[in-house]
Structures are given as structure tokens and as C-alpha cells.
Amino acid sequence: MQLVWFRKDLRLNDNPALYQACLDGPCRAVYFVTPKQWQAHDIAPIQIDLMERALNHLSADLGSLGIQFHIIEVDDFNAIPERLLAFCQSLNITGVYANSEVEINEIERDIKVDKALKSSGLALRLYQADCLIDPGQVQTQQGEMFKVFTPFKNRCLKILREEINLQPYPAPQAQNSTVNNPLLKLPLAKKSSVGWPASEAQTYHLLQQFIDFHIEDYDQQRDFPALPATSQLGPSLALGIISVKQVVFYLLQAFPRLLDSSDGGPVIWLNELLWREFYRHIMVLNPALGRGASYKISANNIIWSNDEDDFKAWCDGQTGYPLVDAAMLQLKQTGWMHNRLRMVCASFLSKHLLIDWRWGERYFKQHLIDGDFASNNGGWQWAASTGCDAQPYFRIFNPTLQSTKFDPDGEFIRNYLHDRDKLSGKALHQPIRPIVDHQFARQRALLAFSVLKVKG
Ligand SMILES: Cc1cc2nc3c(=O)[nH]c(=O)nc-3n(C[C@H](O)[C@H](O)[C@H](O)COP(=O)(O)OP(=O)(O)OC[C@H]3O[C@@H](n4cnc5c(N)ncnc54)[C@H](O)[C@@H]3O)c2cc1C
Incomplete structure (x- = not known):
């Protein structure tokens, strides 16, 4: 039995950890609710609400594939290694699969989890699905991280043109007959996120609408707050309801020559997605930023x-x-x-x-x-x-x-x-x-x- 551990990747599609776990055998899924950690991370009540809605969509979607979804509540990340190990032992889990995260507490949590699992002959298998390109892979000729965005962006574009397969992983095959997965209520203050997409399907729809109706004007209109000119995909990307690879894949389907273009709405929009990429790569390569340090x-x-x-x-x-x-x-x-x-x-x-x-x-x-x-x-x-x-x-x-x-x-x-x-x-x-x-x-x-x- 394999176990997929969901974190900020609340989706079935383009989810390498889920996809691989399902290829390797029958599979269950787990999510850790960590209220004290979320408070320490200052997660907004409106994001908690969106998370709850997204988890409930995920729970139902996993159920329709016959994958049981377990929710475990602990205070914070410190409690996870022991609880996860005990959970794996109780279900005879042979492999734990997850997608990596870029923040320092999350990276440290995974190191501790891996150590705990290894002590019992298990291991945490991590996949990179949060960035377009693995952090650390976009390098200057001297093998260092870029300190300026434009050359970083140009190198990313070259990698996207020549080296990367953006084809998203499909959702895994159904394993069994449908299972009834739990409905979830998160135990923290919430503020309604209604109106924001919480499922994968709603999120694709938002992306499609943006590509169909707004992206061509993005370069001209994106700075005017009174206009509905930006994608509003930020919340979905933050929780991983959609991956940045999926976004760029669909963008390139709509604009196949985009990577060779130098201006226009779609180019400028891709630039913004690469700013997201830039900050993630900097964060991974400068862990002190996660502890409040200034870069300079x-x-x-x-x-x-x-x-x-x-x-x-x-x-x-x-x-x-x-x-x-x-x-x-x-x-x-x-x-x-x-x-x-x-x-x-x-x-x-x-x-x-x-x-x-x-x-x-x-x-x-x-x-x-x-x-x-x-x-x-x-x-x-x-x-x-x-x-x-x-x-x-x-x-x-x-x-x-x-x-x-x-x-x-x-x-x-x-x-x-x-x-x-x-x-x-x-x-x-x-x-x-x-x-x-x-x-x-x-x-x-x-x-x-x-x-x-x-x-x-
Ligand atoms: C002070 C400050 C705080 C910010 N805090 C956040 C935050 O907490 N979370 C967050 O996702 N973005 C943050 N941003 C970046 C940016 O403001 C938002 O990503 C953007 O407003 C989201 O709107 P949208 O989804 O319609 O973006 P679009 O304009 O449609 O852009 C598409 C996607 O590209 C990414 N993106 C766009 N602009 C930036 C940028 N400048 N930096 C990094 N990624 C970008 C986002 O993922 C965004 O969803 C912050 C910017 C500033 C100046």
C-alpha cells in the first residue's frame, strides 16, 4: 500500500507524487491539519476557508477514484514525523509520496519526516511540482543563482524552449469502486471565500476565461485596479489547486509561438509567472529569507x-x-x-x-x-x-x-x-x-x- 501526503498541491492533475504512487500500487491519501502551525504562519481566515473548500473537492475527487482520504489533526509540524510513522505502520504502508515545498519550515519538516520513516525502513519520496524548473537549475555560466531578474527570465525561457517537458501528468486511473471520503471542517476562524474557485474544474475555467478574454490586453490594462484585467489565479496557485506547469502548458497551447515572442499580453503575463519562479528559487537558495532576513x-x-x-x-x-x-x-x-x-x-x-x-x-x-x-x-x-x-x-x-x-x-x-x-x-x-x-x-x-x- 502506498501513501500520498497532500500539502499545497490540492489537485489530481499534474501531481507527480499522486501519479507515481498510484503507478506503484494501491494507494491511500493523507492530509495533516496543523492549526498552530497555520497560526504561526499567519494564514488568513479567507485562505483557510478556501483551503477547506479545496480539500473537500479533493476528498470527493479522490473518492471517485477509489482512493481513501485520511485527515489527521495535530498541533504543528513537529508532531508529524511520529504520527505519520505510526499511521504508516498501522496500514502497512510501503512508500510515502509527496510534492516538495519551498519554505524553510516545510523543508525542515520533510527532513525530519524522512529521518523518522527511514528508521523503519520507509522513506519520503519527494517530487518537484511547485515550480516550472527545479530551484537551483537556473544558473549563470559560473553555476550560480542569478541576482537579476531579466537574465534569470531569459535563461528560464531557454530552458522552457529546449529542455523541459511541460506536458502535465494526467490524473491517476481509478483504483477501485468509489469510496465515500470524509467531509472536512477546519478548526480555525474562517472568512468566506465564496466566489473564488476551489475545485480544479472551476480553476481551469477561470484560466480559460482569462486566456480567451483578457490576456491579449494584459500588458495594457494590468496596472489599473478598477479593471478586471488580471487572472486572479493567485489563490489557486498558492494552494496548488492548479500547478504553474499546467498554467504555462495551456498558455503555450493557446499561443504556440509565445516563447519566441518579445511583447504583447501573453508575454508579459508569462513574465509575471517567472517572477513567482524567481522568488521561489531565491527562497530555496537563501533559507535565511524564511527566517526574516533581508536579502541585502x-x-x-x-x-x-x-x-x-x-x-x-x-x-x-x-x-x-x-x-x-x-x-x-x-x-x-x-x-x-x-x-x-x-x-x-x-x-x-x-x-x-x-x-x-x-x-x-x-x-x-x-x-x-x-x-x-x-x-x-x-x-x-x-x-x-x-x-x-x-x-x-x-x-x-x-x-x-x-x-x-x-x-x-x-x-x-x-x-x-x-x-x-x-x-x-x-x-x-x-x-x-x-x-x-x-x-x-x-x-x-x-x-x-x-x-x-x-x-x-
Ligand atoms: C507587497 C507585495 C506582496 C505580495 N504578496 C503576494 C502573495 O502573498 N502571494 C502571491 O501569490 N503574490 C503576491 N504578490 C505578487 C502579486 O501581487 C500577486 O501575485 C498578484 O497580484 C496576483 O494577482 P493575479 O493572480 O490576478 O495575478 P496575474 O497578474 O494574473 O499573474 C499571474 C500569476 O503570476 C504570479 N505573479 C504575478 N505577479 C507576481 C509578482 N510580482 N511576484 C510573484 N508572482 C507574481 C502569481 O502567481 C499570479 O497569480 C505580492 C506583491 C507585492 C508587491
Whole structure:
């Protein structure tokens, strides 16, 4: 009997661990519910809800293939090695299969599990299904990880053209007659994720709709938060309801010459998927990032103000800057924030308010439905200029200009700030009682961040 251990890969398709386990013999599946770990990882209630829905789809889908799905609840990752070993022994499991994860706690958990299993003659067989290319395989000519995105991207494109088979693994064959798998309720606070796809089928539909109707305009429209111009696949990718390989495979089916093209919506969209890839590879190769380190060592010399009242005002959408405030209210109310606004709000917190980017990173993770450690950390360190190939430290977004540029008619702002309903033109974008003056904040940030002039 083989065992597949599901983690952030809640899908039947393009799931190498599941596929291989089923090839190797009769198979069961397991999922560990780890409430304390999730709390420590700041998983947002809306993401917990999506996870619950996705697990219930997975449970039913596995049942239809005749694969029994076991749910085991423990406090945190520390308890897993012993529980998993006991579980395997009770069912005479001969092999445990899983897909690897990129975060440090998850990697360490797997090392401990492997050790425990090996002590009883079993082993954890790990497959890479979270990235397009195995982390560590995209190298400079000197055999190192790229420190700049564009050459990394170009190398990825070359690998995708010449070396990688993107054909997704099919779902495994049914093993038996249908089994009735349990319905699951996760024991943590939840916020409704209704409206977001939770099954594989709903997720393909979303991808298909995006490719059919929006992708061609992605390069022109993706920066405007009032437009439905981005895929919204982030939550599905974060939980592995779809894999990035599947996404790129279907993208290339729709645009077979994409890897040789240099502009247009599909090219720019693929670029964004490669940013996801970039941050994952950096994370695996720099484990300290998973423990809160800045990528740039010189960033340790930034003297933050870390004013609690300013932080609260930012969280509550009370900075006085309309675009920042509307975006923060969007996050709080819906669990979602548009990418341009994530950049503006992250820049505002770290540069205008001189608050440590880690405070904002944590707050985002506590609220985002697509909260993902590597992309969130990458995005924050990009905006705070402390990351790998980050925004230069002297580039400080002017929140009022960002507002006039990317929400010119205030369509987005008015969704969240009803006191702006009657304002138009320039007045709509002007801050009202701002908690910090832009010019003052800019000068203060330039000084504080000038420690980043030092290389390293
Ligand atoms: C401060 C900050 C925090 C962020 N936190 C997260 C997070 O917790 N989880 C997360 O998935 N993304 C995060 N991002 C990246 C980006 O904002 C989201 O991936 C994007 O907004 C999701 O919308 P979408 O699915 O419609 O993306 P699309 O624009 O349709 O892009 C497709 C996919 O590409 C990936 N992607 C797009 N942009 C980026 C990017 N800049 N970096 C990494 N991957 C990207 C995502 O997986 C996304 O779903 C963050 C960015 C910033 C600046």
C-alpha cells in the first residue's frame, strides 16, 4: 500500500507524487491539519476557508477514484514525523509520496519526516511540482543563482524552449469502486471565500476565461485596479489547486509561438509567472529569507521608526492618501489587493512611514487569500528595496501620482472611500489630513535608506 501526503498541491492533475504512487500500487491519501502551525504562519481566515473548500473537492475527487482520504489533526509540524510513522505502520504502508515545498519550515519538516520513516525502513519520496524548473537549475555560466531578474527570465525561457517537458501528468486511473471520503471542517476562524474557485474544474475555467478574454490586453490594462484585467489565479496557485506547469502548458497551447515572442499580453503575463519562479528559487537558495532576513545585508542598518499608531492607520486605511486607504480597505474587506496597489501600499509603509517591511509582510499574509510566503516576501523586499533585484532605494512612489495615473477617474477609490463620491478631477486624488507629508517622508526615507548604497 502506498501513501500520498497532500500539502499545497490540492489537485489530481499534474501531481507527480499522486501519479507515481498510484503507478506503484494501491494507494491511500493523507492530509495533516496543523492549526498552530497555520497560526504561526499567519494564514488568513479567507485562505483557510478556501483551503477547506479545496480539500473537500479533493476528498470527493479522490473518492471517485477509489482512493481513501485520511485527515489527521495535530498541533504543528513537529508532531508529524511520529504520527505519520505510526499511521504508516498501522496500514502497512510501503512508500510515502509527496510534492516538495519551498519554505524553510516545510523543508525542515520533510527532513525530519524522512529521518523518522527511514528508521523503519520507509522513506519520503519527494517530487518537484511547485515550480516550472527545479530551484537551483537556473544558473549563470559560473553555476550560480542569478541576482537579476531579466537574465534569470531569459535563461528560464531557454530552458522552457529546449529542455523541459511541460506536458502535465494526467490524473491517476481509478483504483477501485468509489469510496465515500470524509467531509472536512477546519478548526480555525474562517472568512468566506465564496466566489473564488476551489475545485480544479472551476480553476481551469477561470484560466480559460482569462486566456480567451483578457490576456491579449494584459500588458495594457494590468496596472489599473478598477479593471478586471488580471487572472486572479493567485489563490489557486498558492494552494496548488492548479500547478504553474499546467498554467504555462495551456498558455503555450493557446499561443504556440509565445516563447519566441518579445511583447504583447501573453508575454508579459508569462513574465509575471517567472517572477513567482524567481522568488521561489531565491527562497530555496537563501533559507535565511524564511527566517526574516533581508536579502541585502546592508538593509540591517536601516533605522526604522516603527511607530505603532502609523502602522494602525495604515492597516485601517486611515493614512489620508486615497489610493493607499482604498487599497488597504479592499484588503481588509475582501482578502484581495491588486498588484499595483500592493506595490504602492508596501512602498508607503516601508518608505513613507519608515516601518519595517516585515510588519507589512505579516499583515498582508494575515489577510490575503493568495498569501504565499515566497511571493509575499519577494514583493515586500522588492518594494522596500532590501530584496534581490529590488526597486532602487531612491525610487519612492508618490501615492498621489500613482493615484492619478492608475485610477484616473477614481473608479477604484470610490468603491471603498464613499466620502470621495462627490469629488472629481485633481481633488479626488489629493490627500485629506495625511498622516505624513509626502515631501518630508520622501527626504526622510532617502536618508534612512541611503545605507543601501553600500553593496551587499
Ligand atoms: C507587497 C507585495 C506582496 C505580495 N504578496 C503576494 C502573495 O502573498 N502571494 C502571491 O501569490 N503574490 C503576491 N504578490 C505578487 C502579486 O501581487 C500577486 O501575485 C498578484 O497580484 C496576483 O494577482 P493575479 O493572480 O490576478 O495575478 P496575474 O497578474 O494574473 O499573474 C499571474 C500569476 O503570476 C504570479 N505573479 C504575478 N505577479 C507576481 C509578482 N510580482 N511576484 C510573484 N508572482 C507574481 C502569481 O502567481 C499570479 O497569480 C505580492 C506583491 C507585492 C508587491
